[in-house]
Amino acid sequence: MSSEEFSVSFNDRLDKIVARSEELQHILSTEISGDEFMDASREYADLNTIVELVHALRNAEEETKAAEEMLQDPEMKDLAEAELEALNEKIPQLRHDIRLSMLPKDKADEGNAILEIRPAAGGDEAGIFAAELFGAYQRYSDMNGWRFEVMEYDDTGVGGIKGAMASISGNNVFARLKYESGVHRVQRVPATESQGRIHTSTVTVAVLPEAEEVDVDIDEKDLRIDVYRASGAGGQHVNKTESAVRITHMPSGVVVAMQEEKSQHKNKAKAMKILRARLYEQQRASLHADRAADRRSQVGTGDRSERIRTYNFPQGRVTDHRINLTLHKIDRIMLGELDEVVDSLAQEEQSRLLAAEEAM
Numbered sequence: 001m002s003s004e005e006f007s008v009s010f011n012d013r014l015d016k017i018v019a020r021s022e023e024l025q026h027i028l029s030t031e032i033s034g035d036e037f038m039d040a041s042r043e044y045a046d047l048n049t050i051v052e053l054v055h056a057l058r059n060a061e062e063e064t065k066a067a068e069e070m071l072q073d074p075e076m077k078d079l080a081e082a083e084l085e086a087l088n089e090k091i092p093q094l095r096h097d098i099r100l101s102m103l104p105k106d107k108a109d110e111g112n113a114i115l116e117i118r119p120a121a122g123g124d125e126a127g128i129f130a131a132e133l134f135g136a137y138q139r140y141s142d143m144n145g146w147r148f149e150v151m152e153y154d155d156t157g158v159g160g161i162k163g164a165m166a167s168i169s170g171n172n173v174f175a176r177l178k179y180e181s182g183v184h185r186v187q188r189v190p191a192t193e194s195q196g197r198i199h200t201s202t203v204t205v206a207v208l209p210e211a212e213e214v215d216v217d218i219d220e221k222d223l224r225i226d227v228y229r230a231s232g233a234g235g236q237h238v239n240k241t242e243s244a245v246r247i248t249h250m251p252s253g254v255v256v257a258m259q260e261e262k263s264q265h266k267n268k269a270k271a272m273k274i275l276r277a278r279l280y281e282q283q284r285a286s287l288h289a290d291r292a293a294d295r296r297s298q299v300g301t302g303d304r305s306e307r308i309r310t311y312n313f314p315q316g317r318v319t320d321h322r323i324n325l326t327l328h329k330i331d332r333i334m335l336g337e338l339d340e341v342v343d344s345l346a347q348e349e350q351s352r353l354l355a356a357e358e359a360m
Helices: 003-028 034-070 077-102 123-143 173-180 264-287 295-299 330-334 339-359
Strands: 113-119 147-155 161-169 182-188 199-209 223-228 244-249 254-258 309-312 317-320 325-327
Touching: 003 034, 003 077, 034 077, 077 339, 113 123, 113 173, 113 264, 123 147, 123 161, 123 173, 123 182, 123 199, 123 330, 147 264, 161 173, 173 199, 173 339, 199 264, 244 264, 254 264, 309 330, 317 330, 317 339, 325 339
Parallel strands: 182 309
Antiparallel strands: 113 161, 113 199, 147 161, 182 199, 223 244, 244 254, 309 317, 317 325
């Protein structure tokens, strides 16, 4: 498609969007109610940002025509040239913003997420880094004003974890954290290393969109629920009552176990939340071929050769291998300052989607 054909096609799409917005505005002013009203309201709100940008673009194009006419007047030429210079910067940016707004929306982006971290290769050192990474995400959540609820935290007793899970609630949580799924590699000298040798360990991170009951229909008849005595160190409660819960979703084979709470009811509620999130991600995977088919493909095997990001402590750097981004601020990142990494990943994803749209 030539640039001229693309421009005509692009303008046709904009005209259709504006026309649809005006149609929805008329529909909403009539006597509709219930689901029909809610669906129309949601679509109208989704289109509103694009329509505002389209109006701004149309105004800028009209101002360009007026400025070009002013160039013929010697007394107005300097003013017209200054206006055209500003408009020649403004119009491409508006078109870019419109194309971004027109990209398909992922419904899950605006919602909450389930975070799961497990040590993989590297023994105790992997467990220690898993705990530190979990803390970094908690601090990042605090910075964004999100609610970070620990659902599971299996302490090793030597400063590390065998695994941890959290439910993170707030605006655009999944949109910001979805890029964290995968294998995170750490290179550093462990505190227990007497020879000063650098060890390499890995941690797996899975970020799943938190599903509402309306997103995933779970039939109770498809569930096998087992209760058993909690295991672990300390506490009079341990092994005294059958409070731990294991839920198996028979059709999919997904199994979730939870023993963090002393209450069987609370453990079941947490397990159901995780089960719903995993089933929701499987549904999304079947609709979006470019996304992981299940949780296992998100995190890989945990082998040291697999990684999305490397944290090299001796050199003070963090490298995201997907976009070849290296930042020499590992201390800040481990304190939860992840925006620079997340923004770069989001921009790369937007560029990829834009390129795909323009190639169609």
